[in-house]
Amino acid sequence: MADETTEIRNNARLAILELANMISVPMSLNAIVRLKVPDAIWQSGSNVPLSASEILARALPTGDPENLQRILRMLTTYDVFSEHIADGSSERKYSLTEIGKTLVTDGEGLSYAAYVLQHHQDALMKAWPILHEAVVDPKEEPFVKANGEPAYSYYGDKSEMNELMQKAMSGVSVPFMKAILEGYNGFKGVERLVDVGGSAGDCLRMILHKHPHVREGINFDLPEVVAKAPNIPGVTHVGGDMFESIPAGDAIFMKWVLTTWTDDECKLIMRNCYEALPPGGKMIACEPVLPKESDRSHRTRALLEGDIFVMAIYRAKGKHRTEEEFKQLGLASGFPHFRAFYIDQFYTVLEFQK
Template sequence: MENADAAAAEHSNKAMPAIMDLENMIRVPMSLHAVVRLNVPDAIWQDGANTPLSAAHILSHEHLDSCGERTYYPTEIGKTLVTDAEGLSYAPYVLQHHQDALVRAWPLVHEAVLDPTSEPFVKANGEGAYRCYGKKPEMNGLMQKAMSGVSVHFMRAILNSYDGIKGVKKLVDVGGSAGDCLRMILHKHS
């Protein structure tokens, strides 16, 4: 029995931190959300200077001598949150996924499993996502910026490596969004 108790304790010692990590994963996207809301990536990047800054400098956008203060700079992943020359970044994508209406729906996901006719977003907000976005210009605007920030990057990569669209006579954009992908295809092939 002693060996079984020791094995159970060892298993518990490994499992408990693992479940705590899973449960606390929300800290990563919520911290990312805070960084984007505070406009930290653009403050650090400063039109490509990418000078390491202290937290006080980031928040004040001032250039002061660093006297041993901890400084920050964006990694390659962090640079995806920096606004580019076209006004695009992944930052709106982060904010869009953390809007109150979407966050309210997450705790109800299990109900969609129990009742497939149940939609968590509708239960949380009283209406479907597209109707909700249609009524709230700020939500819709953020969604459009989020989709542009993501799709333009991918479409640029596709158009640089794929030429299968050349010669197409009729092209229909069924995905909607802001039409960025269709505009890019037409620009390249017209």
């Protein structure tokens, strides 16, 4: 090609090599979580830069410091660690960046580490090499083709997968709920609140703590999920299937549920919510909402990457949606009023009112 040696062409070759090797990034992230590297660096709470050998001494009885250092060095380029090389020394030391700190276990035993582990379990990983099958035949998702059954029923049989899922959801939801409880006041006047797909009940626990007028919380999820949920004062765990019926409440909260399902399934869930609400009652959904136009921002990438995760694992035609698409789902399910609140970078609060 005539422009084979131009800078543009060189940059393109570099960019495609970076993309082709991209699997090294999530797998290295998974490796440092499995090795508990973030907790090892943070052990004293001081985030003092440590060499790979020093980190290893805290994390494992034995291991190969050079290989750990190679993983840390690469993740430094994605801003998970900061690299420190003292003048005149060849030794590299690593501390945690703000991104790295999201993987450190907090006082409540939570972090984003469980989410990283949850996404890279064997059964989920088996779906990725056949992602193209979602284009060839969207009736069956790659996860089902790889494992023989849908993800939620697959988790249901395996207590360690269910527990990891709950821990992952808690780790992601708790920081988000802190943000929305600061910036959103739509729970006014609600006394009985139902959380549909509420997992371990963390969202309700936090809402009840912030709004004591919500006297009763109903945490509604699959029977095998609520069976493992902890006791929370004011919260009743109810097992069931949201596609059949949803317990009645003054308002319904639902976070990170609609995204997983097809348009027809969302309409069924939302119609069941409509039935469970009094006139004027609100369904408050928190979901990733796509921008109309795609761009290269971290936000858009995180949202679009999550969209492909849903395609591979949950529903080939489940998806991340735009605000307009959510509004149309609401109208089709009977909700005449709709408002969106952009409080958090990842989740948008969507109010559907009966």
